[in-house]
Amino acid sequence: MGAPLPHEPRPVVVGSKKARILIAGQAPGTRVHASGLPFDDRSGDRLRDWLQVERSQFYDPACFAIAPMGFCFPGLDAKGGDLPPRRECAPAWRAQLMAAMPQIELVLVIGQYAQAWHLGFEKSRTLTETVLDWRRLISLDLRPRVLPLPHPSWRNTGWLKKNPWFERELLPVLREEIHRLLSEK
Structure with a gap:
């Protein structure tokens, strides 16, 4: 178990029994910790643009489940940047969360921590190499x-x-x- 969080825990996760798409991110940042809404910042604006979905659709649990590797804001480093997800969070909760959402067909793994957990040995040495290998990775016989x-x-x-x-x-x-999975729901 790591050191205590530097603030009250406020898990930020959107589980779903209907969504076919899971967004697996890193950990909530300061703004998300304050609002309690995942991707409630400029990175969320960019992500919604990448997906070409409206904000209301993005936050509809019938469309998307959203679960970071660390459910709570881990705090800031000495330079004022967000710390990485806490190491104990994913082993404690990830398998249970995934088992509770068997309908998930596609996991968008955002960043190196989510890639390491969801891809395991299929992950490449660097984030760039892993993302560059997207064609092979999406065609693997992984479920989801x-x-x-x-x-x-x-x-x-x-x-x-x-x-x-x-x-x-x-x-x-x-x-x-994304369009195909959302239109078939």
């Missing part, structure tokens, strides 16, 4: 299927500029998959 994404944070704007293939090649397939 898994599609790796970078974090939609503004801090990753440079990554997006260095990797134009992401918007050109992966996003159209992502949007098609």
Whole structure:
């Protein structure tokens, strides 16, 4: 068990018995911790743009389940950035959460922590290599299927500029998959 959280725990997770899509992120940041609403920040705006869904649809638990690897805000590092997800959270809760949502068909794994958990040995050495390998990963015989994404944070704007293939090649397939799963519900 790690050190106590630097604040009261406020788990931010949207479980669902209906959603066919799970968004597996890192851990809530300061704004999300305050609001209690996942992706209630600029990264959420970018993610919704990537998915081409409206805010109301994004927060509809019949459409999307949203579960970070760490359910609670882990605090800030010395530079004022968010700490990584707490190590004890995923082993304590992840398997139970996934078992409670057997209808999930597609998991969008956002960032290296979610990729490591959901892809295991299929994850590449770096986040870029893992996301670049998206075609192979989504075609694996995994249930649910898994599609790796970078974090939609503004801090990753440079990554997006260095990797134009992401918007050109992966996003159209992502949007098609999201549209298909949402239209079949």
